[in-house]
Amino acid sequence: MNSAPQFARVTVIGLGLIGSSIVRAVKQLGLAGESVATDASPEVRSRAVELGLADRIAATNAEAVKDADLVIVCVPVGACGDVAASIGPHLKAGAIVSDVGSVKGVILREMAPHLPKTVQFIPAHPVAGTEHSGPDAGFAELFINRWCILTPPPGADPSAVEKLAEFWRALGANVETMAADHHDLVLAVTSHLPHLIAYTIVGTADELEDVTRSEVLKFSAGGFRDFTRIAASDPTMWRDVFLANKDAVLEMLGAFQEDLSKLTRAIRRGDGEALFEHFTRTRAIRRGIVNLGQETASADFGRPHADLPKKAPEK
Amino acid sequence: MNSAPQFARVTVIGLGLIGSSIVRAVKQLGLAGESVATDASPEVRSRAVELGLADRIAATNAEAVKDADLVIVCVPVGACGDVAASIGPHLKAGAIVSDVGSVKGVILREMAPHLPKTVQFIPAHPVAGTEHSGPDAGFAELFINRWCILTPPPGADPSAVEKLAEFWRALGANVETMAADHHDLVLAVTSHLPHLIAYTIVGTADELEDVTRSEVLKFSAGGFRDFTRIAASDPTMWRDVFLANKDAVLEMLGAFQEDLSKLTRAIRRGDGEALFEHFTRTRAIRRGIVNLGQETASADFGRPHADLPKKAPEK
Numbered sequence: 001m002n003s004a005p006q007f008a009r010v011t012v013i014g015l016g017l018i019g020s021s022i023v024r025a026v027k028q029l030g031l032a033g034e035s036v037a038t039d040a041s042p043e044v045r046s047r048a049v050e051l052g053l054a055d056r057i058a059a060t061n062a063e064a065v066k067d068a069d070l071v072i073v074c075v076p077v078g079a080c081g082d083v084a085a086s087i088g089p090h091l092k093a094g095a096i097v098s099d100v101g102s103v104k105g106v107i108l109r110e111m112a113p114h115l116p117k118t119v120q121f122i123p124a125h126p127v128a129g130t131e132h133s134g135p136d137a138g139f140a141e142l143f144i145n146r147w148c149i150l151t152p153p154p155g156a157d158p159s160a161v162e163k164l165a166e167f168w169r170a171l172g173a174n175v176e177t178m179a180a181d182h183h184d185l186v187l188a189v190t191s192h193l194p195h196l197i198a199y200t201i202v203g204t205a206d207e208l209e210d211v212t213r214s215e216v217l218k219f220s221a222g223g224f225r226d227f228t229r230i231a232a233s234d235p236t237m238w239r240d241v242f243l244a245n246k247d248a249v250l251e252m253l254g255a256f257q258e259d260l261s262k263l264t265r266a267i268r269r270g271d272g273e274a275l276f277e278h279f280t281r282t283r284a285i286r287r288g289i290v291n292l293g294q295e296t297a298s299a300d301f302g303r304p305h306a307d308l309p310k311k312a313p314e315k
Numbered sequence: 316m317n318s319a320p321q322f323a324r325v326t327v328i329g330l331g332l333i334g335s336s337i338v339r340a341v342k343q344l345g346l347a348g349e350s351v352a353t354d355a356s357p358e359v360r361s362r363a364v365e366l367g368l369a370d371r372i373a374a375t376n377a378e379a380v381k382d383a384d385l386v387i388v389c390v391p392v393g394a395c396g397d398v399a400a401s402i403g404p405h406l407k408a409g410a411i412v413s414d415v416g417s418v419k420g421v422i423l424r425e426m427a428p429h430l431p432k433t434v435q436f437i438p439a440h441p442v443a444g445t446e447h448s449g450p451d452a453g454f455a456e457l458f459i460n461r462w463c464i465l466t467p468p469p470g471a472d473p474s475a476v477e478k479l480a481e482f483w484r485a486l487g488a489n490v491e492t493m494a495a496d497h498h499d500l501v502l503a504v505t506s507h508l509p510h511l512i513a514y515t516i517v518g519t520a521d522e523l524e525d526v527t528r529s530e531v532l533k534f535s536a537g538g539f540r541d542f543t544r545i546a547a548s549d550p551t552m553w554r555d556v557f558l559a560n561k562d563a564v565l566e567m568l569g570a571f572q573e574d575l576s577k578l579t580r581a582i583r584r585g586d587g588e589a590l591f592e593h594f595t596r597t598r599a600i601r602r603g604i605v606n607l608g609q610e611t612a613s614a615d616f617g618r619p620h621a622d623l624p625k626k627a628p629e630k
Binding site: 029078102127131137139141146185187189190191193195196197198200201202203206207208210211218219221222224226227228232233235238239240242243246249253255260264267268270276278280281282283287288289292295296299301303305306307309 | 340343344393417442443444445446447452454455457459460461464486487491500501504506507508512513515516517518520521522523525528531532533534535536537539541542543545547548550551557558564565567568570571574575578579583585587590591593594597600602607609610615617618619620621622623624
């Protein structure tokens with residue numbers, strides 16, 4: 001429990017799934033003396049007022065960051081540079097500036113040049129989300145038991161890093177620190193490549209000649225529907241991720257293609273032993289993820305089932 | 316509600332996830348005067364007795380099918396031919412024989428020659444399952460609101476087809492009828508290709524040099540963990556599926572590879588517009604699946620979240 005706010009004023013720029021979840025948690029936990037938020041879209045700002053997301057909804061980035069002690073930029077990676085330029089001249093000396101982007105190398109390159117030397121810039125990436133987008137999709141519990149990766153640039157003030165880490169731990173996250181380029185390689189595997197594959201296969205199924213779209217939808221419970229969740233993620237966010245992490249994604253794609261060729265060859269040759277060996281190995285990985293608390297142990301992600309009627313009474 | 320059993324005796328051969336779910340539902344709904352089950356493994360038969368899965372657990376296939384009116388073979392596709400040979404001489408005239416295999420062309424070719432002309436052979440495929448296997452993994456509600464596809468061979472008795480359809484509807488399933496080769500093409504897209512892709516990517520992530528396995532597990536909530544569910548499916552079952560549906564799977568893999576090449580090229584060239592257009596299109600597919608009742612509308616498959624502590628009372 002927090003007895004006093006961690007920051008006098010926290011500002012969130014961008015009220016999509018992540019930004020609106022952060023500001024909800026800040027309010028619920030009382031982490032800020034005042035919470036301020038803004039969004040480039042007037043409709044989103046109005047909706048944020050209706051939802052009571054923050055203590056104050058500002059009309060511009062400049063106004064939003066005034067006197068803030070912690071500023072978190074929650075916009076698609078491709079827009080982070082422009083946002084940094086818009087807030088740079090208005091930041092309070094000593095403020096911590098952070099973000100939530102899924103790619104970290106490019107964030108440093110595009111945001112840092114616009115920020116004054118008097119602030120501490122500590123990029124961050126909470127590895128959490130859902131397939132839904134926008135200010136209504138957020139919820140305060142999103143980060144509980146998820147990891148938040150901090151990628152402080154060389155020379156960052158350790159006390160600022162620790163303060164930001166404490167903030168994320170208050171939101172329920174586990175915090176890890178690593179170099180930006182290593183982050184981008186790790187996330188290329190655990191997030192970017194899976195999204196690319198899911199986007200691909202869902203598109204493939206949608207364009208077949210011999211199988212109708214209605215058949216694809218009806219019989220999707222055989223596995224396909226799992227992929228549609230990821231392929232329903234925000235298109236702008238993901239376009240930016242692939243453009244910003246091109247090299248690491250292409251490297252991982254190369255490894256994936258090699259493995260897919262191996263399994264394809266095993267199928268073509270009828271090599272059941274190779275298939276069985278591979279499928280047995282992958283089964284163990286999920287157990288590791290469940291044991292680490294990063295996945296539910298319930299069958300089928302815990303998807304709900306209706307009840308069957310009871311047996312008629314015996315005569 | 317069923318006032319009278321649909322069949323005097325129902326026999327299930329193979330007590331994995333699907334077989335044990337069927338026999339649980341049969342008992343719960345009172346669909347059979349007597350339910351009989353067996354399994355090739357003595358351990359599974361003992362466990363089935365402990366669990367009280369059926370009215371009677373038989374020691375052999377021959378004994379299990381004696382006097383049965385409906386026999387459902389629930390073993391991996393590659394074992395169906397041998398099971399058919401073992402039960403053929405012992406089947407009651409007029410019995411309906413079915414299966415639950417994920418590939419239907421091969422089932423007809425391998426089972427039909429062993430079955431007497433006096434029985435009705437109607438292959439079936441309930442498009443339902445979880446990543447768990449074995450007699451303990453089954454549950455009676457597994458088939459509710461899922462599709463069960465029947466592929467009656469030319470000349471099948473329509474009243475037998477309808478009787479089997481009624482059985483599946485009693486278990487909560489929707490029933491559709493189609494030709495075996497069309498089934499194999501449809502399921503190659505909605506089930507077999509997704510499994511192959513998931514098995515591949517999970518294997519790829521497990522073998523990287525620059526990213527440790529512990530990092531893959533820790534940061535899996537970025538998307539990867541979704542794939543591990545499918546890649547945790549039963550290795551024997553899936554080996555058999557890929558061997559039995561080789562042609563259709565290779566055809567769908569070809570379409571997938573073309574689309575993956577297109578998206579890879581868009582990333583390499585920095586073509587954000589092509590990526591955005593593709594990602595917007597795929598988002599719509601999930602809405603279609605949710606609207607058809609084949610997927611939960613809840614964010615993140617409804618995975619559970621812990622609660623945050625409440626804000627400290629204001630002073």
